[in-house]
Amino acid sequence: MADLAGSRHALPYVLNLSLVFTELPLLDRAEAARAAGFTAVEYWWPFETPVPDAAEVDAFVASVERAGVAVTGLNFFPGDMAGGDRGLVTWTGREDEFARSVASAIELGERLGCRRFNALYGNRIDGADPAGQDKLGLSNLALASDAAARIDAEIVLEPLSGAEKYPLKTAADVWEVLDELGQDNVKLLADLYHLAVNGDDLDTVTTVHTGRIGHVQIADAPGRHQPGTGTLDIEGYLEKLQTAGYRGQVGVEYKPDGPSADSLSWLPFERRGLA
Numbered sequence: 241m242a243d244l245a246g247s248r249h250a251l252p253y254v255l256n257l258s259l260v261f262t263e264l265p266l267l268d269r270a271e272a273a274r275a276a277g278f279t280a281v282e283y284w285w286p287f288e289t290p291v292p293d294a295a296e297v298d299a300f301v302a303s304v305e306r307a308g309v310a311v312t313g314l315n316f317f318p319g320d321m322a323g324g325d326r327g328l329v330t331w332t333g334r335e336d337e338f339a340r341s342v343a344s345a346i347e348l349g350e351r352l353g354c355r356r357f358n359a360l361y362g363n364r365i366d367g368a369d370p371a372g373q374d375k376l377g378l379s380n381l382a383l384a385s386d387a388a389a390r391i392d393a394e395i396v397l398e399p400l401s402g403a404e405k406y407p408l409k410t411a412a413d414v415w416e417v418l419d420e421l422g423q424d425n426v427k428l429l430a431d432l433y434h435l436a437v438n439g440d441d442l443d444t445v446t447t448v449h450t451g452r453i454g455h456v457q458i459a460d461a462p463g464r465h466q467p468g469t470g471t472l473d474i475e476g477y478l479e480k481l482q483t484a485g486y487r488g489q490v491g492v493e494y495k496p497d498g499p500s501a502d503s504l505s506w507l508p509f510e511r512r513g514l515a
C-alpha cells in the first residue's frame with residue numbers, strides 16, 4: 241500500500257501545467273513539476289493554433305521527455321481562451337477546424353502516450369439556434385470519440401463556471417449529452433471547483449454514476465486557488481469518490497495564490513508521484 245501521508249484516499253494526483261507553474265515558460269514547466277515531485281502532468285491545448293508546426297510540437301515533446309513525466313491529459317484546441325472562447329465542439333461554421341484540431345491532438349497524444357482529451361463544448365453563439373449547436377456537438381463528439389478510440393483513448397466533457405454563454409454548468413447537463421451520444425469512451429470531467437461555483441450538489445456528483453466520470457480536477461472555492469484557501473471539503477469529496485468506485489486521477493488545476501512551488505505545500509511530497 242502506498243504511503244498516503246495522512247490522506248483519506250489513495251487517488252493519484254497529476255499537475256495541471258496550464259494553471260500551475262505558469263510563471264515559467266511552457267517548455268520549462270514539466271521539469272518544474274518533476275522537481276516538485278510529480279510524475280504525471282496535464283495541459284490545456286499548449287499551442288496557439290489547432291495544428292501547430294512540427295518544430296513547435298517537437299520542442300514541446302522534448303520538454304516533457306527531458307523532464308521524464310507522463311502527460312495524461314490534453315485539451316483540444318478551444319479557440320481564443322483569453323478572448324472568452326470555450327471550445328469548438330458546438331461552434332457552427334468551424335467544423336473543419338474542429339476535425340483538424342482533433343487529428344492533431346490525437347497525433348500528439350499518440351506520441352506522448354496521452355489517452356485522455358478534454359473537449360470543451362463551446363459557448364452559445366448569439367443568433368444561432370441552441371438545438372442546432374447541440375446537434376453539431378453530437379456529431380463532433382462522435383468524430384472525436386472515434387478518433388480517440390483508434391488509440392484506445394477517451395474524451396471528457398467538462399461543466400465550466402465563469403463563462404455565461406457556456407451551456408454545460410452541472411454534471412446533469414453533461415449526462416444529458418452523454419445519454420444522447422451513447423459512446424462509452426466519452427465521460428464526465430468532474431472539476432469540483434467549477435461544479436461547486438455553479439451550485440451543483442457535490443455529494444451526489446461524487447457518489448452517483450462515478451463509473452461515468454473520466455477525470456476529476458480540484459481547486460478550492462471561492463477563488464480557484466490551492467486547497468485550504470476556500471471552503472470546499474476537497475479531501476472529503478475525493479474520499480467519497482474513491483469509496484463510490486472512482487479509480488482515476490485527480491488533476492491539480494488551480495490558480496496558485498503565491499509562487500507555484502509554495503502553493504503545493506498542502507500536498508505532501510510523497511503523495512505527488514503516485515500517478
Ligand SMILES: O=C(O)C(=O)CO
Nearest residue numbers: 284315358398400431
Ligand atoms: O476553462 C477552464 O476553466 C478549464 O478548466 C478548461 O479546461
